Amino acid sequence: FKDGSAPDTSAAGVRALVAARTHLAASEVTDVLWSSDFRPRAALADRFRDGRIFLAGDAAHVHSPAGGQGLNTSVQDAYNLGWKLGQVLRHDAPAALLDTYEQERRPVAAEMLGLSTRIHRGEAGRGAATRQLGLGYREGPLSTGAAGALRAGDRAPDGPLPDGTTLFDTLRGPHFTLLVVGTDAELPPLDPELVRVRELDAYAPYGKGVFLVRPDGYVGWAGDDARGLAEWLRGVGASVARYA
Known part of the structure; x- marks a missing residue:
């Protein structure tokens, strides 16, 4: 909870929470078969590349599940890295091309991590930013x-x-x-x-x-x-x- 108190996951606590947050009365929650305290984890890797090792998706950034930005960002990581690996391995592109993966994707992941965390906390709402169609690399090394x-x-x-x-x-x-x-x-x-x-x-x-x-x-x-x-x-x- 925002006040720092631990949530009450007992049957009585769940009934009270449902009554406070929904149109249902506490007495309408007849059985509580299982309950737990969910705590989202948010993390961002310091770097996305270390030599021949590359991090993408959940290995590089972990988001709150609010809105699905973690999945979308992960898929974008994979495509960004994938075409660059293909160019280096199959078409003799300079190895430095692989450095642009972190340079382009880590700032995007950091921004999305902040947004998904704010949405989870109720400090921001869903909108154009969550659809991620306006993302770009104007300041990136390949632009x-x-x-x-x-x-x-x-x-x-x-x-x-x-x-x-x-x-x-x-x-x-x-x-x-x-x-x-x-x-x-x-x-x-x-x-x-x-x-x-x-x-x-x-x-x-x-x-x-x-x-x-x-x-x-x-x-x-x-x-x-x-x-x-x-x-x-x-x-x-x-x-x-x-x-x-």
Whole structure:
């Protein structure tokens, strides 16, 4: 309890609590078969990587069950780390790419841990933040540039496509996606297995520009044209030079 007193888990204590917090009378609680004192645990690892060891999900952060932020954050950890491991192990990306996992994910986990704790204590309510659709990495080490309505680090917006599919359908998978929106910018040579290109008419959630979307659905690089794109791709193991 907030006053520091220990909860009364006896049958009488449970009846009194139910009567105080619900529309039921104490006498309507006829049997108490089992009761316990639940105390949530909140914890955040000091670091998410130590050499070849990586922490993700509940190994990295433990949340109150209020709202499900712990599960959502854990799934995001896994995807963030997964695509980076794939690039290093299969596509010769610099090993330093793995350091960006902690740099991007630990601040997100810390923020969600604080939010879920406040919700559990009744100090905050559920809202847009608990849905986690506004999370991003604008200040992260892999975010470069801006164009149209977006900055690198933003979550890539969805939208309908003329063939009846959606942008999220295009993004789905372990590949990078280069969206060329409302421009005829000249592109560097790209490996189609690693980077899939989709040209679109100008679209309000994006505006106009060139947007490189990471496998986890976040804009990694953005620009009015493609200058600087090749350098960014080399840094994540999607080098264009060897495919030219």
